[in-house]
Amino acid sequence: MLDSNHSSYLDPILIRHAHQPRNLVQILREAQEHFGYLHPDAIDYLSEKLKWPRARIEGVAGFYSFLHLQPCGKYRVLFSDNITDRMLGNQALMERMCRNLWVEPGKISEDGLVSIDTTSCTGMCDQGPALLVNGRAITRLSAERIDRICELIRANTPLTDWPPEYFVVEDNIRRRDVLLSGDWHVGEAIRAAIARGAEAMMAEMKLSNLRGRGGAGFTTAIKWESARVAPCQPDNPMRYIICNADEGEPGTFKDRVLLTSYADLVFDGMTVAGFAVGAAKGLVYLRGEYLYLLPALQANLDGRRCNGLLGTAVCGQAGFDFDIEIHVGAGAYVCGEETALIESLEGKRGVPRVRPPFPVTYGYLGQPSVVNNVETLCKAALIAQKGGAWYASLGTKQSTGTKLLSISGDVENPGIYEYAFGVSVTQVLNDCGAGNAQAVQVSGASGICLATHEFARHISFEDVPTAGAFMVFGAHRDMFEVARNFSHFFAHESCGFCTPCRVGTTLVANFMDKIANEHGSQYEINEIFKIHRLMNVASHCGLGQAACNPIIDTLLKFRPAYERRLRSLDFEPSFDLDEALAAARQMTGRDDPGAHFGLQAREQGVQS
Ligand code: SF4
Numbered sequence: 001m002l003d004s005n006h007s008s009y010l011d012p013i014l015i016r017h018a019h020q021p022r023n024l025v026q027i028l029r030e031a032q033e034h035f036g037y038l039h040p041d042a043i044d045y046l047s048e049k050l051k052w053p054r055a056r057i058e059g060v061a062g063f064y065s066f067l068h069l070q071p072c073g074k075y076r077v078l079f080s081d082n083i084t085d086r087m088l089g090n091q092a093l094m095e096r097m098c099r100n101l102w103v104e105p106g107k108i109s110e111d112g113l114v115s116i117d118t119t120s121c122t123g124m125c126d127q128g129p130a131l132l133v134n135g136r137a138i139t140r141l142s143a144e145r146i147d148r149i150c151e152l153i154r155a156n157t158p159l160t161d162w163p164p165e166y167f168v169v170e171d172n173i174r175r176r177d178v179l180l181s182g183d184w185h186v187g188e189a190i191r192a193a194i195a196r197g198a199e200a201m202m203a204e205m206k207l208s209n210l211r212g213r214g215g216a217g218f219t220t221a222i223k224w225e226s227a228r229v230a231p232c233q234p235d236n237p238m239r240y241i242i243c244n245a246d247e248g249e250p251g252t253f254k255d256r257v258l259l260t261s262y263a264d265l266v267f268d269g270m271t272v273a274g275f276a277v278g279a280a281k282g283l284v285y286l287r288g289e290y291l292y293l294l295p296a297l298q299a300n301l302d303g304r305r306c307n308g309l310l311g312t313a314v315c316g317q318a319g320f321d322f323d324i325e326i327h328v329g330a331g332a333y334v335c336g337e338e339t340a341l342i343e344s345l346e347g348k349r350g351v352p353r354v355r356p357p358f359p360v361t362y363g364y365l366g367q368p369s370v371v372n373n374v375e376t377l378c379k380a381a382l383i384a385q386k387g388g389a390w391y392a393s394l395g396t397k398q399s400t401g402t403k404l405l406s407i408s409g410d411v412e413n414p415g416i417y418e419y420a421f422g423v424s425v426t427q428v429l430n431d432c433g434a435g436n437a438q439a440v441q442v443s444g445a446s447g448i449c450l451a452t453h454e455f456a457r458h459i460s461f462e463d464v465p466t467a468g469a470f471m472v473f474g475a476h477r478d479m480f481e482v483a484r485n486f487s488h489f490f491a492h493e494s495c496g497f498c499t500p501c502r503v504g505t506t507l508v509a510n511f512m513d514k515i516a517n518e519h520g521s522q523y524e525i526n527e528i529f530k531i532h533r534l535m536n537v538a539s540h541c542g543l544g545q546a547a548c549n550p551i552i553d554t555l556l557k558f559r560p561a562y563e564r565r566l567r568s569l570d571f572e573p574s575f576d577l578d579e580a581l582a583a584a585r586q587m588t589g590r591d592d593p594g595a596h597f598g599l600q601a602r603e604q605g606v607q608s
Contacts, residue, residue: 024347066331073115082121125408172415207388214373215467239279249444251469269377395421410474446546449553501544
């Protein structure tokens with residue numbers, strides 16, 4: 001059982017979260033900070049206090065990759081493993097660290113001091129390679145930095161005494177337009193919305209034709225209007241505005257910058273949405289990788305409460321009460337899907353819900369909820385200030401306004417670029433210094449891979465839609481390896497709820513490995529196409545539906561990258577009999593043709 005010290009540590013956490021099981025992810029995350037992992041006694045204690053079965057709590061903890069049911073190292077090191085980190089040499093750096101500290105990847109050192117592993121993209125692609133140590137991001141890794149980090153770990157140095165420059169995360173804003181130009185004042189959007197009135201604010205939103213910036217491009221005004229008119233549950237007359245800051249798509253980091261340097265605009269946008277929709281509560285779902293932003297965001301919210309921008313009678317408007325809470329995610333890409341995010345906010349496993357009902361009618365705690373991306377909310381704040389017609393005059397007819405692009409990969413100046421919709425891919429490549437690009441992966445792993453003959457296309461919902469990621473691959477890059485990295489990403493991030501995605505993503509990753517190991521054949525490629533068609537129609541959510549996109553795109557546009565690895569055009573087993581018998585041949589001292597069963601069998605197969 002827990003000693004009194006442990007329970008005295010857990011009790012304040014429970015009090016802070018009102019003993020509410022719906023805050024379970026937050027409770028587990030904070031409990032883990034003390035123990036380094038979720039000690040079985042801690043789970044028993046939480047089960048008793050929350051009146052939730054132990055198995056249910058373990059089930060939630062087991063879902064999130066940043067929650068640990070087994071001991072980890074005192075220093076938990078996770079190397080960001082996006083393709084852009086690989087292009088910057090993260091694998092060699094991880095091997096170096098493992099060698100220096102005598103620890104195998106995925107294991108804990110014998111003295112329990114350190115564990116080293118990989119994690120999906122950490123949102124630092126403009127300043128990679130990156131790692132997380134006990135949840136804190138370290139960027140711009142180099143061999144020297146790795147060696148110094150190893151010394152600090154060996155000396156048991158607290159993170160607070162590590163060189164502060166290691167933890168610097170830069171904004172890298174390279175191109176500004178209406179949003180990033182900073183032509184706005186804190187609270188101005190809220191005052192403008194109040195002066196107009198809720199109905200007129202909704203009219204401006206419709207006029208603006210703002211579409212969601214998280215990828216799907218749904219019209220924001222329709223979302224707001226649907227939640228506004230949807231009935232609440234009789235016992236809890238609340239509507240919610242949820243800010244989706246779970247920016248997990250590989251290659252995307254624009255929301256990190258907005259939350260770092262434009263947090264007031266995000267909170268203004270949430271408050272404007274609350275006013276227009278009639279919501280009294282806002283929730284920010286901040287991805288676990290951005291935990292380092294939490295103190296500054298909390299301080300910002302405190303300041304806004306003091307200045308009358310949150311709380312009761314916001315900006316002096318009687319009857320308009322609105323406040324914002326921040327929830328931190330715990331490492332699950334699928335929680336970027338709005339219904340999975342809501343499940344996670346309710347303290348559950350982040351498994352996407354069956355839709356309909358949609359969140360606008362049945363969202364957080366069963367109440368009408370608007371889920372908007374960070375950038376969408378910033379744009380809503382600008383519309384409140386400057387009007388829907390002004391916003392609609394920017395961009396193209398179906399894609400009004402501007403779009404932030406997170407540019408990384410083989411470019412001279414990675415970072416954030418803001419463009420009016422309609423800009424050509426060529427223009428973007430010229431601006432960021434991508435001299436010899438052979439491909440651009442737009443909108444992350446689940447997006448679209450453009451080859452050179454498509455660079456005249458335009459960034460817009462009517463041509464190349466994007467949630468913001470823009471990863472550039474130079475002519476020297478192997479596009480097969482790019483697709484293979486994405487296949488493993490999806491296999492890792494599939495939540496496992498539905499069979500087509502759970503099995504399909506793993507099969508595809510295995511096929512890609514088989515091709516990489518030069519045991520592949522046309523059979524594997526045919527199977528990938530078959531699985532893609534199946535997953536596309538039978539998967540429960542967008543993750544499974546889009547998981548094969550990067551492979552299909554590269555197969556269609558960069559076929560030689562696959563074909564040069566194929567051993568034959570027929571089926572080829574992944575098990576190499578001849579290779580497996582090498583040790584036996586060595587022991588028996590035989591190397592005559594008769595001892596090479598595998599080769600014989602293969603040659604016979606070719607002749608027949
Ligand atoms: Fe989970 Fe994949 Fe099914 Fe989505 S498609 S619910 S991520 S298993």
